[in-house]
Amino acid sequence: MASRFRHAALVGKYQAHGIRPVLEEIAHFLVRQGMEVSLEKQTAQSTGITGYGAFTPDELGRHCDIAVVVGGDGTMLGVARELARHGTPLVGINQGRLGFITDVSIGEFAKALAPMIAGDYEEERRTMLTGVVWRDEERIFEGFAVNDVVVSRGAASSMVELKVEIGSEFVANFRADGLILASPTGSTAYALSAGGPILHPGIAGFVMVPIAPHELSNRPIVLPDTAEIVIEIVAGRDTSVSFDMHALASLLHGDRIAVRRSRDQVRFLHPRGWSYYATLRRKLRWNAGVA
Structure with missing residues (x-):
């Protein structure tokens, strides 16, 4: 099992209606897990969330050892481009509609994140x-x-x-x-x-x-x-x-x-047991006809 993470960057789709209480709930959860939490600067400014550090994506890449991204795949793409050069691993919590690369359900984030923070996860690197x-x-x-x-x-x-x-x-x-x-x-x-x-x-x-x-x-x-x-x-x-x-x-x-x-790659972290093929089945509705 990998080492425990210590400092989380929290990034959200700040334009989404009702995103502030979701981000605050996740931030509080991470703090209860013993983590330091820093928000992406625009996320903090747009939502009005205070009480945490607020940094640019480059600063987050230099200071944080994991990024938790709340939104859809578009939000994840923007963050991934910024953090790839730092090698920062990303976890996606899906508030969008499809979510190929933000694959943790918002309703199950606590159950999924707790073991991942402790170092128990699946990792993949994307070109x-x-x-x-x-x-x-x-x-x-x-x-x-x-x-x-x-x-x-x-x-x-x-x-x-x-x-x-x-x-x-x-x-x-x-x-x-x-x-x-x-x-x-x-x-x-x-x-x-x-x-x-x-x-x-x-x-x-x-x-x-x-x-x-x-x-x-x-x-x-x-x-x-x-x-x-x-x-x-x-x-x-x-x-x-x-x-x-x-x-x-x-x-x-x-x-x-x-x-x-x-030369840089994106590092995605997934809950233990995650499967690429299961993602395709779910997102592309390949389950039709399966009991």
């Missing part, structure tokens, strides 16, 4: 994407993504044309509404709704999924995560790129998005 947008020889944008990097057309424009190279080798020109490059974590997000496959988190790969391609032969493909993938804007107006929904809009023809596996 991240890192990318750079180049215009001529100038780096104009950098981003990290736990889920995906998405290049897409403008809302009122026609499809885009994208040239894809992998490891300096030309692969294809895609004419489509866009292109998704997803990690195994992101394979159950936008990529899945666009027709891509589910990648088990243990697979060292990415999935590349064209969005509504002009050619029906342009199918999703699973790629090794060892090579850099470069997407060049060939044609199209108002094209944008997003890293987990953090977007850079108005890309120009000739702009290149270079994406590779990040």
Whole structure:
């Protein structure tokens, strides 16, 4: 069994109605477990919770040895990007609707957290994407993504044309509404709704999924995560790129998005007995017909 955790970062979806009493209940529980508790600064300011330290995500990563994230997968993605470089493990308490990576029910947080704080848990590490947008020889944008990097057309424009190279080798020109490059974590997000496959988190790969391609032969493909993938804007107006929904809009023809596996990984902690396949069954309703 791993060592006991001592200092918890508490992060919440502070926009959610009624989140303050939930966060206070969790904070009080953690204190009763003998832990020091610090809130993410924006969470503390937006909810008005006082009596605890309030720090930026970077400060939380330097001072806390575990992060408890209350919200949905979107809240978790934002925190995970910030804390991955510190190696801080994260526990997700689900207040959202789906919750692939925030898998502890809000009604069962005490039962789940108590043994985890003591060092009894399942741990998994998830791959991240890192990318750079180049215009001529100038780096104009950098981003990290736990889920995906998405290049897409403008809302009122026609499809885009994208040239894809992998490891300096030309692969294809895609004419489509866009292109998704997803990690195994992101394979159950936008990529899945666009027709891509589910990648088990243990697979060292990415999935590349064209969005509504002009050619029906342009199918999703699973790629090794060892090579850099470069997407060049060939044609199209108002094209944008997003890293987990953090977007850079108005890309120009000739702009290149270079994406590779990040050297940082996200550490997710789960209650003992957690199963990836059970999560899929529950979230995707694969239980139909099972007694």
